[in-house]
Amino acid sequence: MDYRVVKYNSSYYDQWNRFVENSKNGTFLFHRDFMEYHQDRFDDFSLLVYRVQKLVAVFPANIVDNGVYSHQGLTYGGLVFEATISGDKVFHVFKTLINYLKEAKIEKLVVKQIPEFYCTQPNFEVPYEVSKYDYKLKREMVLAINYDKELVIHKSKLKSKRRGDKFDFKIKENDSFAIFWNNVLQPKLKERYGASPVHTLAEIEYLKVLFPNNIKQYNIYLKEEVLAGITVFDTGRVIKSQYGATTKQGEKLRALDYLFLFLIEKSKKEGRQFFSMGTVTDKSEMGFNEGLLKQKEELGCNIHIQDTFSLHLA
Missing domain, CATH: 3.40.630.30 (Gcn5-related N-acetyltransferase (GNAT))
Incomplete structure (x- = not known):
């Protein structure tokens, strides 16, 4: 041959x-x-x-x-x-x-x-x-929800959902990434890790123009204040949360959990096969971020391998 x-x-x-x-x-x-x-x-x-x-x-x-x-x-x-x-x-x-x-x-x-x-x-x-x-x-380890299996959300996350229902949260799909990048994501990464997003604002907006159906931004607001956001990469069968971050006020109100649960349910209704939240790898002795692993498992994810x-x- x-x-x-x-x-x-x-x-x-x-x-x-x-x-x-x-x-x-x-x-x-x-x-x-x-x-x-x-x-x-x-x-x-x-x-x-x-x-x-x-x-x-x-x-x-x-x-x-x-x-x-x-x-x-x-x-x-x-x-x-x-x-x-x-x-x-x-x-x-x-x-x-x-x-x-x-x-x-x-x-x-x-x-x-x-x-x-x-x-x-x-x-x-x-x-x-x-x-x-x-x-x-x-x-x-890659954490993902398989919609063919029973979706099990931890009671603490369901409590956040019930609590959030009492607020007048508004969830919007945004064509612009600026408010999330400038007001939420970059400040959060800088404060917590001294780091910056892999993509600059200009890069993610450029990629959005090239792939308008694959790259999406969802923000959650209380009145006009943005509390949290999730950037999604959509490959059809898989929805992946590429970035997720919250403000200090959003953290108090568990707004990011609320937004994740909204997108998890939305993806299920749309007939997607998986919802991926990515890896939990770090440089610790265990090789993974224990808190991040717990957070993703409580949102319904199971461990897959890369x-x-x-x-x-x-």
Whole structure:
């Protein structure tokens, strides 16, 4: 079988995007417009894998020194496959990719898998292929609600909901991100962690223009005062809370809990499969933020796994 690897350039833009749209494990994060909004920060090394003339896989990636990584500007990555790919083809794709990287004198390959709940079909072929090589595994917890299972919300969160019902809260979907970024998110991150959002206000507003149906902002107000907000990434089957933050007044009124419960119920009614709240990884001895884990579990989430494989190729 004639498999070959081609390094991405802009002439493949349309083909890449069409492929991702019809793949079994791609989302809008792999669209070239999303990947390239911060192209000044990454040296792109994305690859396309063909069988004869047919595109069967793509790998969103960047290069650092002699290492190729699942694109480090994205929450998840890995190889993206055509919807009907079979296990034997994945074997040839992966082997061809490894040989291509070795010939290019690449010494390290890092593959950050997309969590399984984003995939329209099972997506375990790459972990199997990786097991044949010299590799290290990093495993992280991803918290998500599976709407096929019974939704269990902790009584403390339900109490916050009942309490919030007594206030005249208003929840709005906003086209502008400015009030949330400037009045809630940035001050909260700076105060608590001395950090800034991954996306600047200009970047998230630019991405909203490019992906108006995928990136959404919900704020909760008491009268005209914003109390909390959640930025949502919508991939169709999965709703992901990308950012969530509250003001001090909102914290007293449990406004963020109220907003989360609203969006969880809204997503359920819309027929979504999952509601993801992301990882809880930190640098503590346990490797995760205990308070954040508890918070997300009390909102109905269960633990899913995201694997990152580091392969030594030299």
